Amino acid sequence: MTAPNTSEDRDKVVTKLPPQLRRELKIRAATVGVDIQDAVTQGIESWSSSLKPLGFIDTSGSESFSTYVPRSLLAAFRGDCSELKIPYNQGIAQSIRLWLDTHPLPRHERRATGARRIAMGNQKGGVGKTAMTAGVGQGLAEQGFRVCMVDFDPQGHLTKQLGHQHLPIKGDSLVKHMVGDRQGDLHDLIVEIGGEAFGGRLFLLPACTDGFLLDAKLVTSREVRIKETALEKALAELEKEFDFILVDCPPSLGYSMDNALYYVRTRDGEEQKSSGIVIPVQAEDSSADAYELLREQIDALCDDLDVDICDLGFIVNLYDARKGYVITSSLDAWKAIEDPEVIAIVHELKDQREAVRNKTPLLAYAPDSEQADVMRAIARRIAG
Incomplete structure (x- = not known):
């Protein structure tokens, strides 16, 4: 009301x-x-x-x-x-x-600098990278954007939560395109995520378990001269078809994460904060420790390759103030950082867990839930 x-x-x-x-x-x-x-x-x-x-x-x-x-x-x-x-x-x-x-959905002009690229990253597992990738992707699709969610984690949680299977390890995959072993067109691997509200605008590039070997393959590949650029080269053709590409990153500080970070850097001619990294965290101390390591990795990559990677903000996930002082004081600590700022707080509710159990997108399973509205708000903020 x-x-x-x-x-x-x-x-x-x-x-x-x-x-x-x-x-x-x-x-x-x-x-x-x-x-x-x-x-x-x-x-x-x-x-x-x-x-x-x-x-x-x-x-x-x-x-x-x-x-x-x-x-x-x-x-x-x-x-x-x-x-x-x-x-x-x-x-x-x-x-x-x-x-x-x-008052139809606005038409979104594709940018000359390519699709806007958002990485959901944190080297700590279980903080909600996958849930945020899925929810924000759905929210962007509801707003009229064409969105491709890339499951860049070989564990494939995003793929499975949306009701799909890992790509067969002997077949084609994103990793094979990254290291020069491609078997076909990357477009052929993409699957549409159904839902009336998404209007045929939401897609997934599923994971493959060969991703566990990505770092080793990048090191030994003769086709990849600068190891951090492999993801960008593999996804270049997809960018012509999408307004946003969201990357669900693995809990890693290796070459995989370097590739995701390089991919979402601010390109020449691109407006600040058009692309960048969103960092899901929890209101507890281990998330803060993990962020320090990620921060070091981002800063080192920016210095080594002379690039600018925008921190688009923290999402404090699974927040429940009833758990007491540790939780509430940790939230205050995240807010105190200010740059990047906390862009959303997602409360610990059952809707996301039920959607995952039913292998259904949250915004289709519980479209009127508090969590769905938060995902839409994050999507609007990212879209600007």
């Missing part, structure tokens, strides 16, 4: 809407930068002035919805619904659908 701008000239609309329509309104309004109350107001105005009949909307299974619209407009709208013998909630639903139809 959105609070009114002025209580004097707006009245509260209380009705029921189908969950999908309510969800679509919330996401679209946030994406195009319009307050929900203004979107509904514009929809009612368009509905009232429409010169053609509007299609009936199935409102079965509706749930409570409320917002605020101008008092005079609401009074006239109620009268129109009565005159046309249309139920009030049907009129509101038609108004919202009309607004959605006239």
Whole structure:
């Protein structure tokens, strides 16, 4: 619900809407930068002035919805619904659908510097890199971006959580493309992640267990002159098709992580913070220790290769203040760093675990959950 701008000239609309329509309104309004109350107001105005009949909307299974619209407009709208013998909630639903139809998802122009590249990285396992990669990728796809999530961890948690299998070790893989042993086109390995809200814009490059040998293969490969550039070269063709490429990094400080970091560096001509690394952490001491090692690796790579890698921020995952002082004080310590800043706090809730168990994307399994909304907020922040 959105609070009114002025209580004097707006009245509260209380009705029921189908969950999908309510969800679509919330996401679209946030994406195009319009307050929900203004979107509904514009929809009612368009509905009232429409010169053609509007299609009936199935409102079965509706749930409570409320917002605020101008008092005079609401009074006239109620009268129109009565005159046309249309139920009030049907009129509101038609108004919202009309607004959605006239405010489509924005078209995103592909950048000259290539797809925007985001690494979810932390050498500590279990902090939520995979969950953040999946959730943010889904949120970006809902906003109209074409997104490819790259499972760069040979353990393949992202691949399995989204209901797919590892690529066969004797077949083609991202690693083989990185070390010069490719067997075909990398595009052929990509799979679409289904979901009505994703609109055919969300894809996955699955993992292969040959990734466990990547560091050794890079060292011995004669085709890779600068070891840190192999991932960028392998993914170069994919960048022409996607707005964002998200890399779920392995818990490693070796060449694999160097490749991911180099890949998300700020390229010549690219705006600052268009690409970079997001660091999922937890509110506990071992995450802080792990970050110090990652920070050293980032700084060393920037110095050695004379590149700039943007820290896009921390995501404090699995946060539960009920666990006491250690947790709350650790969160304060993360916030105190300031650069990079904490861009989101994800509470420890059951929805993500259930989505993983069901091998279903979180934003499809529990689209109205708190965790889903946080993922959308992170995606909007990253998209700018």
